[in-house]
Amino acid sequence: MTIPPTEPHPEDWAxxxxxxxxxxxxYYGQQPKKIAEVMSQLVQRRGYAQVRTLGEWNDAWQAAAGDAFVAVTEVGQxxxxVLExxxxxxxxxxxxGFEKERILQELKTARPDSGLKQLRFRVGKIG
Known part of the structure; x- marks a missing residue:
């Protein structure tokens, strides 16, 4: 016994x-990601950009503050x-605090694209 073919119901089409x-x-969710997207996620998750930026701030701080302050201070984020x-x-x-304005101007000159507006000092352990 065979079943005769019928037209699909409109609900079946929907x-x-x-x-x-x-x-x-x-299917499209399983496609490979672009390498640029993967690399930007990796840099963001691992904090590589912050490490590079911190190194640039250390160099600028050493030039602006001088050797006397570099030995007893540490640059934050x-x-x-606001640079801590x-x-x-x-x-x-x-x-x-006495040298704040001079140091701030030198840091702004050294890193004009950083958006530095203020310095904040705090006492803490230097590592």
Missing amino acids: NLERRAQSHQRW LRRG ITAANSLVMQEL
Whole structure:
């Protein structure tokens, strides 16, 4: 006994289109990513850009602050235009406060594209 062929019901067509779209999303979701996208994610996750930037800030800080301050300070991160500097003790922090405007201008000259607006000093452990 054979079943005679029938025309598909309109609801079956809608279901077929939905399944085709679902399959298409699955298939294109499995495509390889561009190497540029993978590399940017890697740099962001591992923090390589911050390490490079920190090295550039260390060089600029050494030139602006001088050898006397470099030995007892450490450059932190730049957040919203404020560069954090950790000093070994409160005496060094006070001396930095006296030199703040001069150092800020030299840092702005050394790194004009950084968006530096202010320096923030704090006492902490120098590693």
